[in-house]
Amino acid sequence: MVREYNVAILGATGAVGRRMIDQLAKSTIPVKSVKLLASSRSAGMVLKFRDQDLVVEETTPESFDGVDLVLSSAGGAVSKKFLPEAVKRGAVCVDNTSAFRMEPDVPLVVPEVNSDALKDHHGIIANPNCSTIQMVMALEPIRRKFGLKQIIVSTYQAASGAGQVAIDELKKEAQDYLDGKDMQADAQILPTKGDKKHYPLAFNLLPQIDVLEDSGYSHEEWKMIHETKKIMLNDMNAKDIKVTATCVRVPVPIAHGESVYFTVEDESATTQDIMDAVANFPGVVLEDDIKHQIYPQPINAAGKRETFVGRIRPDYENPGAFNMWIVADNLLKGAAWNTVENAEYLVKMNLI
Amino acid sequence: MVREYNVAILGATGAVGRRMIDQLAKSTIPVKSVKLLASSRSAGMVLKFRDQDLVVEETTPESFDGVDLVLSSAGGAVSKKFLPEAVKRGAVCVDNTSAFRMEPDVPLVVPEVNSDALKDHHGIIANPNCSTIQMVMALEPIRRKFGLKQIIVSTYQAASGAGQVAIDELKKEAQDYLDGKDMQADAQILPTKGDKKHYPLAFNLLPQIDVLEDSGYSHEEWKMIHETKKIMLNDMNAKDIKVTATCVRVPVPIAHGESVYFTVEDESATTQDIMDAVANFPGVVLEDDIKHQIYPQPINAAGKRETFVGRIRPDYENPGAFNMWIVADNLLKGAAWNTVENAEYLVKMNLI
Incomplete structure (x- = not known):
């Protein structure tokens, strides 16, 4: 039974x-x-x-x-x-x-x-953390095949990372903005509930997620750095992969975007090799057909379990270095x- | 006279x-x-x-x-x-x-x-190009004092880069979204007028600005790479500074954000040195006081001539490498x- x-x-x-x-x-x-x-x-x-x-x-x-x-x-x-x-x-x-x-x-x-x-x-x-999950989903197949040396990530994070109240706040601000009203009074939660000042997110960008620490990094950025190391290398302070992050809240309700620059150990890896590795990893969907303008977008990823990856291309001036764009539903896979x-x-x- | x-x-x-x-x-x-x-x-x-x-x-x-x-x-x-x-x-x-x-x-x-x-x-x-201007404004004082080796930029670009029609489209989409209506019919211009498919930008992210080229880069990304070299080194193909870019349109009407990772030649440069160089450059305003949650935001930069820079901090794992966040009004300084x-x-x- x-x-x-x-x-x-x-x-x-x-x-x-x-x-x-x-x-x-x-x-x-x-x-x-x-x-x-x-x-x-x-x-x-x-x-x-x-x-x-x-x-x-x-x-x-x-x-x-x-x-x-x-x-x-x-x-x-x-x-x-x-x-x-x-x-x-x-x-x-x-x-x-x-x-x-x-x-x-x-x-x-x-x-x-x-x-x-x-x-x-x-x-x-x-x-x-949500932003870490979708990044390691896209990078793990690459690490397994070609080794990873460095990760530099800039995030485009949805309001829902701060809960349903933050989605509601974003929508209220957006309506007030469209009605020609001031948004400041609507800002009660973001950038982060525990901090002193609150700023509108609608039609704006907030380069603060969670509290800002003495290191100069936000706690969200700290999480992305150390969680990635713990997940991939089983050591939150491992030095084998260097990681740095800039986390920014954007006026999107659901699904985070991430612009990730990474370098691999095996410099013979081609863009097609990277695409193949990503496409064959469980839970990851390659959406990368620039001729037909196919690339991951939050409005398409919201409500789905998968991590979507696209815009994979080499840094032509640095062998073994690539850029890519990752989107996933932060409330589901995240x-x-x-x-x-x-x-x-x-x-x-x-x-x- | x-x-x-x-x-x-x-x-x-x-x-x-x-x-x-x-x-x-x-x-x-x-x-x-x-x-x-x-x-x-x-x-x-x-x-x-x-x-x-x-x-x-x-x-x-x-x-x-x-x-x-x-x-x-x-x-x-x-x-x-x-x-x-x-x-x-x-x-x-x-x-x-x-x-x-x-x-x-x-x-x-x-x-x-x-x-x-x-x-x-x-x-x-x-x-x-607008995205290039604000980036070189923030980086030139650093280049002059400490030399620049590499620039990796991810942009958060406002709708107005595609004209007033794109602002109007963004607002119409936003209102339809808030009213529970479909936004697809509103999408007539973005991501770029000259391309075949059009996607909503409101409450979404579009990792395409201008056309996508065979290299895998968008033409906007190409501009950021080659214009930066021409402005800083007087040669659009100069190799002295390596540049790569990921350009993303975000649902903001006016003022671009940029997350920039850069490495300097003089590794003795401290975060304070970088801040001082930036703060003393004409046309640049340092907005970097994380204890008081002060950092550049589009809603504050819109309507101003200056380029605003903040969130400057070192990549603790790479000597001479730093992250920073830049915002400027793309229709004014840009x-x-x-x-x-x-x-x-x-x-x-x-x-x-």
């Missing part, structure tokens, strides 16, 4: 949580029961899992009694408080927050890239789908 | 042309008369220069009789047709189109960077103001 799992979704009412419910419904995981957990504010809300109506419950340590699998996206503080309680009760947790990502004994996993790391879990698996996919792998690999 | 100039503005009714009228009005150029020229379609329109009402005239070769200075922004074909006629009649032309930029005997000038090149003019001076400024320099340098 197939084993079936009791699943809890922590942070079920948010933009990512709702997509976790949907991705779980579409997944290969045999589900016995689903429990939707959130803060007291959202308790009592009714959400659908497949054709079942489920009432959202307030999270307590006892919520995890009898739970086999936790999918979590309720913010770092909530994960830190409740996931150890869930593990204590025998559950395995896939956490979409940054709470545990840099813990040495917590695997940080994009299944297509480093599913082997799941074997070393101690109850918690961390889902990487969050909800990668979380559920990690759980699918845990099931398939008998690690739960 | 101060010499006064008869000025003609070719393409006076466009987004750049109207700003040329305004920038000329605010300039130090002693103006005797202004003639507004356009196509027959726009002839008869009345526009203001200072407090004068001027009637737009249809352009003919004879329009340039008695004209000392031509400011031109009516498209490459119009410049190719009429500017030689203007030169034949004794006028000096500053041309904002790409028609003559790569001609060996045509100076390509950003006055703060290479005003000396104006001395070699033969009647036509070319204004560089077009109308740089054109008028070139004319101001021509007057000051007695080259007209």
Whole structure:
């Protein structure tokens, strides 16, 4: 008989949580029961899992009694408080927050890239940051075939990285702008909720995602640098691949863009070689036909699980160096789908 | 007695042309008369220069009789047709189109960077592409003090680079999106008028500016590479500075953003040294105070002549390498103001 799992979704009412419910419904995981957990504010809300109506419950340590699998996206503080309680009760947790990502004994996993790391879990698996996930999806096939020396990335990140409230804020600002009204009063969340000043994103660009640190880098940029190293090299400070990042929020609701410059060890690699490697990697779709103006766009990637890659071309002045353009749905592959996919792998690999 | 100039503005009714009228009005150029020229379609329109009402005239070769200075922004074909006629009649032309930029005997000038090149003019001076201008403004002070080896740029370009029609298209798409309507029918111009397919820009990203060429690069990317070399090194194919570019259109009406990674020859240069060099360059404003969330934003740069630079920080893994973020009004410093400024320099340098 197939084993079936009791699943809890922590942070079920948010933009990512709702997509976790949907991705779980579409997944290969045999589900016995689903429990939707959130803060007291959202308790009592009714959400659908497949054709079942489920009432959202307030999270307590006892919520995890009898739970086999936790999918979590309720913010770092909530994960830190409740996931150890869930593990204590025998559950395995896939956490979409940054709470545990840099813990040495917590695997940080994009299944297509480093599913082997799941074997070393101690109850918690961390889902990487959205912008990191889509970048390593596009670069891992290249690293495996030709080796990677350096990554320089500039991001074009969607508002939804800051939650549904940021999408709503963007839309309100956009309407006010079109109506000739001032947008400043609408800016309550972005660039980042925890910071002092807030700026409009509609018809604007904000070169700040998460807080700006003494190093000069934003915390989002720090994540892209160190998570990439941990995922690809199993060491957040590895020097084998050099990584630097500039993260910019753009007035797009869903799906991040990334302009990535990279250098490979094997300088005999041609543009066609790079395209072939990318096209054959699971979960990646090559959209690169410039004669027909085919390249990844957020409005096409939104709602899809795949990572889309295009505009691959060499830096003609630097052998072994290339540019490319990556787009993926930050709420799906960047969050909800990668979380559920990690759980699918845990099931398939008998690690739960 | 101060010499006064008869000025003609070719393409006076466009987004750049109207700003040329305004920038000329605010300039130090002693103006005797202004003639507004356009196509027959726009002839008869009345526009203001200072407090004068001027009637737009249809352009003919004879329009340039008695004209000392031509400011031109009516498209490459119009410049190719009429500017030689203007030169034949004794006028000096500053041309904002790409028609003559790569001609060996045509100076390509950003006055703060290479005003000396104006001395070699033969009647036509070319204004560089908008995205190139703001990048060389930020990099030239660094090149002068520390030498430049490599530039890797990713752009975040505003709709107005494709004219007022593209701004109107962006706004119409945005309103339709907010009203829950399909945007595809609104897409008539972008990514580029001359190409077959058109895609919505509102709430989206388009990694194509101008046509895509067999090299894999867009023509806009080609311009950034070769114009930068011509301006900084006086040779469009110079190898002393390696340049590569990825150009992306973003849903912003006015002011381009640029994420620039660069390496300097003098690896002893500190972040503070780079900031000081940038801050002391004419026409550049350093907006780099991350403790107070101060960095360049399009909504602040729109309407200003200056180039704004911030987020300067080292690539900690590569000595002599830095990231920075540049924003400027593509219609002013990127077009109308740089054109008028070139004319101001021509007057000051007695080259007209």
